[in-house]
Amino acid sequence: MEYQLVKIRTVFTEDDIESGLSFLEAEQDIPFKINRLYCVYERENKQKGFHLHKHSWQLLFCPYGVIDVLIDDGEKRKVVSLDTPSKGLILHPGVWREITWKVKDSVLCVATSGHYEPERLRTDYNMYLDFIRDRKLDNQIDTSKFYGEGK
Template sequence: MRSDFDENYKVLEFKEFGDEKGNLVVAEGSGFDIPFDIRRVFYIYGSERDIKRGNHANRYTRFVLINVSGSSKVLIDDGKKREVVALDKPRMGLYLGPMVWKEMYDFSPDSVLLCLASEHYIESEYIRDYDEFIKEING
């Protein structure tokens, strides 16, 4: 799925192929399905339903979140509006651009949330205080 990624966040749907042997989902980087070169991959699993993960914004890293197993919800806040996206299909991804506050929660017991990142981990580009995030957004 090629798409315009001018938005701060966007739901993506990847190609899925299936037959009697099972299903295969394809997500290619470098501007095809994933709008960036992937420099870091990590995943979250074993989180209880009432645990919140994330709770931060990034100054320049972009992400795509995919629940490859189970489900979770993501609260997205761009400083102007808040929205909740349910990730409950392995062919569905959520693109998050820079300066988007994110909170992942409501993990199903079998949830595995795969995170693809445009940058290596750099602690200094994380904003972990919501009030600081709002100050930076409003300049």
């Protein structure tokens, strides 16, 4: 499954543990340039996501509250809990995601390598499985004979 957990640098003030700052830097802390950043605010037990981004990398993090992210590669499923501001989840292109707000008023922030292109989102799970199957077939084709490699 193509994902990574990353540590988002977080510091707290010495006199007030309730106050802190979390930060990251594109192309240094994460493996892509950020072209878009958005935040989603929802109530507890609300679910969103149910799609993949075919070509975009994403970093998901929860600066406030607790959010579970179910990730799926067409064969395996895993739930990652974003339960601290210092935990980030990097999703590689082509990973299906489903998001559940576990704590009331939690905030999800997403930094992505792509611009908003709704026509490139895949929101039907069966179409997602077709996409994964086709991608695997494409990767199995031996292109060396076409490019003169391996002689």
